[in-house]
Amino acid sequence: MRPAELAALSAAEAASAAVRGTTSPNPPVGAAIVDVAGNTVGVGATRPAGGPHAEVMALSEAGERARGGTAVVTLEPCNHTGRTGPCTHALVEAGITRVVFARRDANSVAGGGAEWLRDNGVEVVHPEPDQLPAPTLDPWLRAIEVGRPAVTLKFAQTLDGFTAAADGTSQWITGPEARRTVHADRAHRDAIIVGTGTVLADNPRLTARRDDGGEYGHQPRRVVIGTREIPAGHHLAGACERYPDIATALSKLWESGARDVLVEGGAGLAAGFVAAGAVDFVQAYLAPKLLGAGHPVLGGAVTETLYGAFEFETTAVRRLGADVLVEGRVPRRSRATGT
Structure with missing residues (x-):
């Protein structure tokens, strides 16, 4: 060139x-x-x-x-x-x-x-x-390859691997610069997916917000997986798409045009996506904190041996204030589906 x-x-x-x-x-x-x-x-x-x-x-x-x-x-x-x-x-x-x-x-x-x-x-x-x-195209190309939306698994954790303390407190693991990056990233996704457990525990809005409290012009679709009822008064009550399981959610999202989605929680849903071989990219926000005990990123074991660990290729490492963002791509060969 x-x-x-x-x-x-x-x-x-x-x-x-x-x-x-x-x-x-x-x-x-x-x-x-x-x-x-x-x-x-x-x-x-x-x-x-x-x-x-x-x-x-x-x-x-x-x-x-x-x-x-x-x-x-x-x-x-x-x-x-x-x-x-x-x-x-x-x-x-x-x-x-x-x-x-x-x-x-x-x-x-x-x-x-x-x-x-x-x-x-x-x-x-x-x-x-x-x-x-041309990294912006990677999720779309992966979606075309696999015939479903490309899935990015995003989580914030302490350096010893916990997304919340033993008493369930999780706000805030990461600092303001990391949270600012998360919201800017949300504004460029087709959808954000969480499980009902996260909705009931955290009452999230799942919007993409600027520092001044206003919302970005583009807002992702808000998707909740699970069958438990969302109580009236919660931010997502009557304001989200509901699907009973991962397979149905991905199928319906694909049919309706979504190609690039973000899975934000919780631990059971994250484990379910990993087990289904339906994670394509990873965003791990690492905070310089140690808890020693608490709630892990995944709500269940992926493997009983190191050789069966869920692996991804690191594509970028960025410092965001006191925190570090590690981004990665999951090779096709390492998926649970074996494809």
Whole structure:
């Protein structure tokens, strides 16, 4: 890739991250247009379902400056007519002569854009395997791969592994910077999932809130798994989606367009998702505290031997004030389903 294209990819990924949570069931794609002089002249991201895709938004901003230029896209341009036309055709009609994309589209319906572009005289660049940075797309790509929403298991714990003290107190394990990050992340998810135990114990709102107490513009769907009644007066009473079990919840969420969901608690639900092989990503907020005893992250043993432990690949480690956020991806081969 050329230096100007790497800069354009950074702009495209930032645009992608900004719209995450608003585009499902479509992917949150970002695109940037580089003109013949090497300048980024247009940046765009996919609009909510039914709206223009990232390439069209970027081309619109670039105008005539796109002619003879390069399109840098976080996902292979679609070659499919749905609620909008194929992005491949829009790129050719705008005079784009070179396309660089970071991730190959695994969707059998919309894929094949790279081949069509090459057949129509466009130079196409895509490192194999996917090596360019476009992490915002990872949950959507995993969802397409597994045929259900991608699941991120999120938890906050003391350094010795407890999510609450022996008396049940858990507010606050982590500090304000970590909590701020959690709320910002919620604003980019399709749904937040908790169990009835968490609802009854903590009476959560499950909203994405700013420091000033106001809510982010995009709010995730609030989902509760379990059959126990939510008492009147609780924040989620009559204000959430209810499902009896994990399988039903994931199936219904997928059917209704959710592709990127966050599981926040409690320990029994977390153990259930792990046992079902339905965890794709992990967010572990670690606080520099020790309790010695208390409530664990998982409400049951995953294995009786170290060799059967639930494992994930660490993808990022960030310091958030006094706390540390460890993020990871679960390899397909390590799941309980064995796939």
